[in-house]
Amino acid sequence: MADAPVAPATSPSAASEGKAPRTERGRKTLRAILDAAAVEFGERGFHDASVSGITRRAGVALGSFYTYFDSKDAVFRALVRDMSDQVRDRVAPAIRAAPDQIAAERAGLREFVAFVRGHKEIYRIIDEAEFVDPASFKLHYATTAERIAARLKAGAERGEIRSDVSEVHAWAIMGMNVFLGLRYGVWEEDLTLDTIADTVAEMLARGLAP
């Protein structure tokens, strides 16, 4: 099930200000543009990517692009936010379904690496944001770390992990996940998702025990 192709939900607010789609058909076009932008920016990088390259890949007219976005910069910014949301939407249900906090961290890492394997361009896009749109880059990691810190705190309050979990633990976990995703998601798929997730979960189970 984890690998079943599911069309990602698209927030109408992904469009530029005042350009949010109002119809289902409009939302589908917006989704097609964002998916095409992921491939275009991922393959060519921001500077070589073009709006016409995106519309060609999406199979939509140039006019449709400008119905929803003001510029190449605007669609790039929307794409970073969209990728961030897609990761959250992929890992959140697995985390919620987990029986305890360590199982939740295990599921979060497992689903993240699975997502990366299907979206290898995510690293190039988010990493390039550091240069093209530093505010989006910072927002992506700050938001992700806050989300991890909040769920660790909730786990601590339920007595499942140590009571002194902090922002340092959240950043440590995010860093592990990002680098394991790079190594075993983008570079080489030479270990199973379960091997990676079990190894880390085993370390965290003891390292974060109450």
Added chain:
Amino acid sequence: MADAPVAPATSPSAASEGKAPRTERGRKTLRAILDAAAVEFGERGFHDASVSGITRRAGVALGSFYTYFDSKDAVFRALVRDMSDQVRDRVAPAIRAAPDQIAAERAGLREFVAFVRGHKEIYRIIDEAEFVDPASFKLHYATTAERIAARLKAGAERGEIRSDVSEVHAWAIMGMNVFLGLRYGVWEEDLTLDTIADTVAEMLARGLAP
């Protein structure tokens, strides 16, 4: 002592092929060019950076630059390697001096964040390598992970940490260190080095216990 300014050692092989300096004075010029390149690339990014910007910052003639490097690409590539070496040279003595493997990991993280605080440009430079020079980017992280894996294995053989430490643990530790360096080295210095290092060491001491 950790914050005393020490001139980094410069490998003569940092220069382009056939251009290695043969004199102490030459090595000093090469060092000055690399330090100036770190500031120029860090502030302006690869595309906007220029050889003349580097030589101006270094206070050397344009001809001196070409005595050691073939191009802007060549000095960028040398800089990524040099930054990688500088990190290693900064953390290695602290790791060697540590009484056991957990103390070594603690010291490695502490010295890395300390280094980042004094060289905030390192993230922009290594991250930009992903786009400008992907081979250098990959080499930097692959080499660092191998170094961590080797020292974990040695620690396991001495019985100081669990015997099943693997490449997954090495990548997890590298990821933690890189992201903690970004958050508490580059973004904001709102926690002491010891607080960060103690938090992670405490988690690893239990998580990697034999």
